[in-house]
Amino acid sequence: MGVFWSRGYHATALPDLLRATKLSRGSLYAAFGDKHSLFLRALDRYVANALTRMDTELDPRREPVDGLQAYLAGYVDRTSGANGRRGCLLVATAMELAGHDAEVDRRIGSFFKAMEARVAGALSRAKAAGKLADGVEPSSAARILVCFVEGLRVVGKTAPTRITSQATVDALLDRFIR
Amino acid sequence: MGVFWSRGYHATALPDLLRATKLSRGSLYAAFGDKHSLFLRALDRYVANALTRMDTELDPRREPVDGLQAYLAGYVDRTSGANGRRGCLLVATAMELAGHDAEVDRRIGSFFKAMEARVAGALSRAKAAGKLADGVEPSSAARILVCFVEGLRVVGKTAPTRITSQATVDALLDRFIR
DNA sequence: TGACATATAGACCAATTGGTCTTTAATTGC
DNA sequence: GCAATTAAAGACCAATTGGTCTATATGTCA
Numbered sequence: 236m237g238v239f240w241s242r243g244y245h246a247t248a249l250p251d252l253l254r255a256t257k258l259s260r261g262s263l264y265a266a267f268g269d270k271h272s273l274f275l276r277a278l279d280r281y282v283a284n285a286l287t288r289m290d291t292e293l294d295p296r297r298e299p300v301d302g303l304q305a306y307l308a309g310y311v312d313r314t315s316g317a318n319g320r321r322g323c324l325l326v327a328t329a330m331e332l333a334g335h336d337a338e339v340d341r342r343i344g345s346f347f348k349a350m351e352a353r354v355a356g357a358l359s360r361a362k363a364a365g366k367l368a369d370g371v372e373p374s375s376a377a378r379i380l381v382c383f384v385e386g387l388r389v390v391g392k393t394a395p396t397r398i399t400s401q402a403t404v405d406a407l408l409d410r411f412i413r
Numbered sequence: 414m415g416v417f418w419s420r421g422y423h424a425t426a427l428p429d430l431l432r433a434t435k436l437s438r439g440s441l442y443a444a445f446g447d448k449h450s451l452f453l454r455a456l457d458r459y460v461a462n463a464l465t466r467m468d469t470e471l472d473p474r475r476e477p478v479d480g481l482q483a484y485l486a487g488y489v490d491r492t493s494g495a496n497g498r499r500g501c502l503l504v505a506t507a508m509e510l511a512g513h514d515a516e517v518d519r520r521i522g523s524f525f526k527a528m529e530a531r532v533a534g535a536l537s538r539a540k541a542a543g544k545l546a547d548g549v550e551p552s553s554a555a556r557i558l559v560c561f562v563e564g565l566r567v568v569g570k571t572a573p574t575r576i577t578s579q580a581t582v583d584a585l586l587d588r589f590i591r
Numbered sequence: 592t593g594a595c596a597t598a599t600a601g602a603c604c605a606a607t608t609g610g611t612c613t614t615t616a617a618t619t620g621c
Numbered sequence: 622g623c624a625a626t627t628a629a630a631g632a633c634c635a636a637t638t639g640g641t642c643t644a645t646a647t648g649t650c651a
Contacts, residue, residue, distance in 0.1 A: 593650105595649085595651105596648085598647075599644100599647080601642100601643095602642085603641080603643095604642095608637065610634080610636105612631105612632085612633080613631095615629080615630080615631100617626105618628085619626070620624095620625085
């Protein structure tokens with residue numbers, strides 16, 4: 236997964252994968268079929284990790300505003316400095332392969348939907364608790380947050396400081412939370 | 414430019430470039446040196462287009478809020494439906510090449526800085542005109558908008574409807590404008 | 592028309608691509 | 622200890638990569 240992550244699909248050559256998996260050519264093809272299926276497995280794992288992380292951050296039993304804060308803090312961490320430079324397998328894949336690879340399309344689309352649903356859930360719980368600013372509607376606010384967070388990953392490629400990213404996130408959340 | 418735009422750097426092979434430029438192999442190398450320099454030229458043109466577009470949208474002689482609205486409407490247009498699926502050369506390049514190519518790094522970084530500066534300018538003019546919501550600070554709001562807008566390009570790869578995107582943009586702007 | 596520049600098509604190149612197959616080595620169960 | 626299975630190493634393959642070079646047109650100007 237790591238090697239696709241930091242280089243992208245096309246730029247990752249078989250020798251890179253052999254080195255990363257410490258497998259021989261034969262064993263790798265026996266185990267995964269081909270480069271493309273191996274990539275999809277890596278992408279699936281990446282998506283699964285992201286979703287379970289979100290499930291704990293935005294756990295309904297938790298204070299929703301705290302959850303949103305934790306969720307955004309995670310993105311701050313992943314998009315600043317060296318972490319930011321490393322980028323995001325999902326965003327990189329979306330930009331590189333979406334529209335050219337149906338399997339990828341499905342995964343990207345369903346991931347964004349899943350993320351948006353979780354954020355919207357947290358936001359509507361926050362609204363029910365009276366923690367949302369006036370006029371904030373959970374579903375559109377969720378779309379805003381998803382876009383913002385994915386944009387952070389893009390801008391994070393220029394490795395901004397953690398301070399800057401955190402301040403930006405705080406300023407955004409401040410517009411939505413009472 | 415178009416061929417790099419819709420396929421990315423690595424996925425664009427020489428025959429693609431020959432077809433797109435209608436040049437022979439020899440003439441292409443005589444005119445541009447090599448694939449990499451040709452790519453940088455395409456990227457430069459893309460960036461220049463984006464900046465001049467922003468300069469007219471966010472022209473200081475214009476009503477700043479109108480300018481911001483036009484700026485965001487442009488992104489709505491470019492990130493919904495087929496336009497969205499086509500993606501963005503700059504974001505795709507950032508994800509594919511940033512951190513591996515110093516020339517690209519410089520261009521990506523300076524583009525984001527330039528965009529942020531222009532948006533911040535419009536926001537502070539709006540603030541001076543009393544059009545900003547309470548507590549909105551132009552510089553951090555500009556960073557928010559830049560992230561949001563680049564995130565739109567990512568999510569736009571799943572080709573959302575214009576209606577959805579526009580509603581999202583409206584909901585965001587509504588948090589910042591009085 | 593004739594000399595010269597330019598651009599074309601495409602042969603050609605070494606290196607690399609993803610992928611297969613064989614040979615050898617290591618591990619396993621008995 | 623020995624056969625049977627598994628995995629490793631890497632030779633090998635056709636196709637493609639980015640890039641060069643040569644031969645042939647195609648002008649263009651006197």
